[in-house]
Amino acid sequence: MAKPPPHAIQPTRSEDYPEWYQQVIRAADLAEVSPVRGCMVIKPWGYSIWENMQAALDRMFKSTGHVNAYFPLLIPMSYLEKEAAHVEGFAKECAVVTHHRLEPDGEGGLRPAGPLEEPLVVRPTSETIIGEMYSKWIQSYRDLPILINQWANVVRWEMRTRLFLRTTEFLWQEGHTAHATQAEAEEETRKMLDVYADFAENWMAMPVIKGEKTAEERFPGAVATYSIEAMMQDRKALQAGTSHFLGQNFSRAQEIKFQDETGQEAYAWTTSWGVSTRLVGGLIMTHGDDDGMIVPPRLAPQHVVILPVLRGDDSSAAVMEYCHTLKSQIEAESFNGQPVRVALDARDIRGGEKTWQHIKRGVPIRVEIGPRDMEGDHCFVGRRDQPPKQKESIPRAQFVSTLAEQLQNMQQQLFDRALQAREEATRDIDTLDEFRDFFTPKQPKQPEIHGGLARCHFSEGEEMSAILKELKVSLRCIPLESEREDGECIFSKRPSHRRAIFAKAY
């Protein structure tokens, strides 16, 4: 008999983190690469997680006064040309539609025919088409604010792709708002950043740092870009959501004008903000372990899976009946304001294999029910944030009545664990030598997990850019909650009044 591997996922995180990531996606049945270059197929388990994210975010957007709408996938190329910085930023990664018809090529294949007068760009983001519509909708200050969100897919022709983290096509939401005053637009930008942080921490159990991006990392065309930054278990940073204050840049380019209360003509102040399926990647890398994914209860497609232990004798029918009853009892409980989501896995496959499938997918709670448990009216319970073999027999009534508590406890555990990992990998660094050391792997050929979040004094310029490029480190953000502190830039020795977060990043 073959000895089972010590962990469900090979290699482990410490052996080869990038490969581990891919293997988790496969083992948890989240997604796979499609035949289309750079594009992924999101499988039901992965998509359900995304749907749960959507549902939670959508409620948050609506409760902050936003409504959903939908704008076209295809954007006239000339629209992108209107805002100079914006074109510059996105031109290189646009997919372009140039024809509208196919015809036989005479060799059994097809070729494009019917060239378009003006090429259409597949949206990389929708500021331009939405702005165009806003310019028609907005005439008076009474038309403002406009607070619209859209759930959509976008395409960015990236050179290198990784499932969920960077794919050619991805799913996201993009909020686009227009306001009468600068203050109101700035407030909106920050409010949505807060919504993202709230979602990341309280739903994804992923601690984040809210901060502002530097000019270099700013969204093309924005006046200010804010992001939430999370740290993954390999100590690299992941930009998990962005919120942009666009000032009047887009409204000037797109003529989004209105008459204010005094009858004066003014340009609207706009914002945009988004999160994407990248968050699923963040979830994997924040909580996953060497046995696969761990889904935080609040986002789990299933909170509980019931695994009947069937011996193939006459006890089976009774066990199944017991399981069905248990299932409805569990469904009657609520967690996080909704019925507890429970599945009964009665598939005719080996018990061990079945159990491991659910472990790899990250289902928070597994309950095994066999004749013995049934007799004693007990549940044999395993929790995904604990080792696979560590299971506990709990009286059924107690198990059911404490389920919500267990789930909440696990949600909290995951957050605490992630926060602790981040804190352990965060350092104040005040010298360039220490900075280099922090971000240089000891084994250059196959870098071990190293680095983390470095908090340093800085001053933007050539000196800093050169060193960051050399070490493949980037300035993630200037934290909003940081205290003013006098010091000097570790790269240029120029005076500095604030620390920024530096890290290697996805």
Added chain:
RNA sequence: CGGGCUGUAGCUCAGCUUGGCUAGAGCGCUGCGUUCGGGACGCAGAGGUCGUAGGUUCAAAUCCUAUCAGCCCGACCA
């Protein structure tokens, strides 16, 4: 777009240097049996015109040419 590499079974790959029986393995899949509060084992079986097109040859997965696709390293990035 520059540099390196790979296309053989559903997946991971061996075979190619030095052309030669019916193209192989592991995993997965199907069936039967033994097991089973646990990622099991045995036996039997299904599954491939070797990326595509041409060429050389008595003979091509293997050699040559072209072509397509993908991967890795750079510049870009939610």
